[in-house]
Amino acid sequence: MISRRIPEASVARLPLYLRVLVDLAEGGAQTVSSHALAEAVGVNPAKVRKDLSYLGSYGTRGVGYDVEYLVRQISRELGLSEEWATCIVGLGNLGLALAHYGGFVERGFHLAALLDDDPAKVGTTVADVEVSHVDETERLVKEHGIAIGVIAVPATAAQEVADRLCAGGVTSILNFAPAVLQVPDGVSLRKVDLAVELQILAFYEQRRAVEAAGLGGADLAGVLDPIPPP
Amino acid sequence: MISRRIPEASVARLPLYLRVLVDLAEGGAQTVSSHALAEAVGVNPAKVRKDLSYLGSYGTRGVGYDVEYLVRQISRELGLSEEWATCIVGLGNLGLALAHYGGFVERGFHLAALLDDDPAKVGTTVADVEVSHVDETERLVKEHGIAIGVIAVPATAAQEVADRLCAGGVTSILNFAPAVLQVPDGVSLRKVDLAVELQILAFYEQRRAVEAAGLGGADLAGVLDPIPPP
DNA sequence: AGCTGTGAAAAAGTTCACAGCA
DNA sequence: TGCTGTGAACTTTTTCACAGCT
Numbered sequence: 001m002i003s004r005r006i007p008e009a010s011v012a013r014l015p016l017y018l019r020v021l022v023d024l025a026e027g028g029a030q031t032v033s034s035h036a037l038a039e040a041v042g043v044n045p046a047k048v049r050k051d052l053s054y055l056g057s058y059g060t061r062g063v064g065y066d067v068e069y070l071v072r073q074i075s076r077e078l079g080l081s082e083e084w085a086t087c088i089v090g091l092g093n094l095g096l097a098l099a100h101y102g103g104f105v106e107r108g109f110h111l112a113a114l115l116d117d118d119p120a121k122v123g124t125t126v127a128d129v130e131v132s133h134v135d136e137t138e139r140l141v142k143e144h145g146i147a148i149g150v151i152a153v154p155a156t157a158a159q160e161v162a163d164r165l166c167a168g169g170v171t172s173i174l175n176f177a178p179a180v181l182q183v184p185d186g187v188s189l190r191k192v193d194l195a196v197e198l199q200i201l202a203f204y205e206q207r208r209a210v211e212a213a214g215l216g217g218a219d220l221a222g223v224l225d226p227i228p229p230p
Numbered sequence: 231m232i233s234r235r236i237p238e239a240s241v242a243r244l245p246l247y248l249r250v251l252v253d254l255a256e257g258g259a260q261t262v263s264s265h266a267l268a269e270a271v272g273v274n275p276a277k278v279r280k281d282l283s284y285l286g287s288y289g290t291r292g293v294g295y296d297v298e299y300l301v302r303q304i305s306r307e308l309g310l311s312e313e314w315a316t317c318i319v320g321l322g323n324l325g326l327a328l329a330h331y332g333g334f335v336e337r338g339f340h341l342a343a344l345l346d347d348d349p350a351k352v353g354t355t356v357a358d359v360e361v362s363h364v365d366e367t368e369r370l371v372k373e374h375g376i377a378i379g380v381i382a383v384p385a386t387a388a389q390e391v392a393d394r395l396c397a398g399g400v401t402s403i404l405n406f407a408p409a410v411l412q413v414p415d416g417v418s419l420r421k422v423d424l425a426v427e428l429q430i431l432a433f434y435e436q437r438r439a440v441e442a443a444g445l446g447g448a449d450l451a452g453v454l455d456p457i458p459p460p
Numbered sequence: 461a462g463c464t465g466t467g468a469a470a471a472a473g474t475t476c477a478c479a480g481c482a
Numbered sequence: 483t484g485c486t487g488t489g490a491a492c493t494t495t496t497t498c499a500c501a502g503c504t
Contacts, residue, residue, distance in 0.1 A: 009495060015429040019408065033463065042410045045463095046497055053465055061464045062504040078429050079436025086428075093327035100323045103408060103425035108432070147435050148428065171438065172431040178249065178333060180272045188434045190427050195333035197420050198316075198378065199245040199308050201402040202338070204418045205377050206309025208401065239473060263485065275485095276475055283487055291486045292482040 006077075010051040016041045017051070018074045025067045033064040080108045085146045087113035089134060089161045090153035091121055094176055098152060099127040112144040117157075134161070141168025148172040155179040236307075240281040246271045247281070248304045255297050263294040310338045315376040317343035319364060319391045320383035321351055324406055328382060329357040342374040347387075364391070371398025378402040385409040 020040040038045040059065045117134040124131050149165035158177035172188040183189050250270040268275040289295045316339050347364045354361050379395035388407035402418040413419050
């Protein structure tokens with residue numbers, strides 16, 4: 001119980017376990033083994049046990065884990081017992097999609113404000129929330145006690161928006177803009193970058209193509225050999 | 231040059247380097263040091279050098295890396311010299327946002343098909359592409375030689391869509407549905423899960439709150455102590 | 461017998477620190 | 483002098499393997 005440091009990699013898997021466990025609970029399951037849980041999440045059973053052991057020893061040897069109990073423990077650990085106030089800055093296609101995303105509000109995330117710099121959007125209502133001008137960011141973050149800010153603006157505006165969110169007192173940022181952001185110590189920053197994900201997939205596509213072409217050690221000139229440097 | 235295995239973690243950073251390098255090139259920079267590049271991407275300079283060394287030895291000691299040359303090398307490594315045909319399945323808010331996303335088409339990704347199961351959407355045109363019925367998935371993937379499929383349907387439909395994409399011959403999938411997918415060997419799968427990202431942020435929010443409350447070893451009962459198991 | 465919890469081993473990833481070249 | 487390239491140390495993460503409880 002003292003000084004529980006849960007490794008980052010484990011933290012990132014807790015939401016996945018939780019989702020499966022909720023489904024299992026709804027399906028009426030009482031207990032689940034690390035093996036079954038691992039299968040459902042697509043990981044190794046030993047990893048499941050290690051991850052869950054960081055939360056404490058909640059399983060029963062010979063039986064497995066109590067589903068309902070585990071749901072409660074993980075929810076609490078993830079802070080999902082509380083309601084986190086969030087805001088979305090930037091209501092382009094992506095921002096709108098996020099605002100309407102059900103899973104957003106589903107578990108403890110409350111959309112407290114929407115912000116955009118387009119006067120045509122300010123004052124309209126999206127997902128039952130009135131859109132405010134981005135200049136109001138600091139004020140609204142303070143007033144609503146917003147903890148998590150979501151950035152869905154173009155890359156060029158992202159740092160300014162981040163600065164404003166932090167100035168207002170946000171302590172977590174989820175950034176969808178393709179930009180590297182600087183935030184003060186003590187602010188958590190996560191990034192989702194669609195173009196990067198596609199490029200990673202392209203890398204492995206490319207490699208398969210090269211490997212197929214290169215079977216048996218054929219000459220790959222023009223396919224992967226480096227061009228001599230300038 | 232023989233058997234170049236680039237670690238996954240490095241591959242995931244190549245697109246970030248590329249983005250910065252393209253900006254630098256547009257800004258007229260001739261060369262860049264590992265230090266400057268590291269700063270711009272937000273990583274350690276040694277990591278930059280290690281990562282780039284996997285591509286070959288493209289730097290010049292005492293000088294740095296030739297920006298243009300590095301852009302070419304990384305682009306080639308990421309398979310961005312080719313045009314990858316992609317499709318998006320599911321044209322809800324997120325699917326539409328993805329279809330309109332500029333960065334999508336920007337670098338070598340060509341939107342060859344859009345699919346949805348809603349008869350009202352089939353036949354309409356989105357982002358200059360006519361929407362087809364999801365039953366056409368296999369056929370369209372084959373016909374257009376689509377390599378990468380993007381899944382933006384609800385979780386319940388995601389596995390079926392994945393199966394169809396794979397049946398058609400897709401070799402990479404980017405999944406936005408909150409579901410764990412099963413794909414055949416040889417198909418790359420990446421996942422973007424908005425709810426998970428928020429929950430990870432909530433975990434660290436929660437922990438900060440607990441740490442603040444627990445300064446000096448105060449009693450945390452009711453905040454983090456476990457409820458006794460059933 | 462079945463399944464958890466966990467030390468210990470293995471693997472992957474990061475950072476250091478410095479030789480070596482421009 | 484300045485900066486790359488890289489072996490080696492270190493850290494984190496994953497996996498194994500088995501003792502220990504039910």
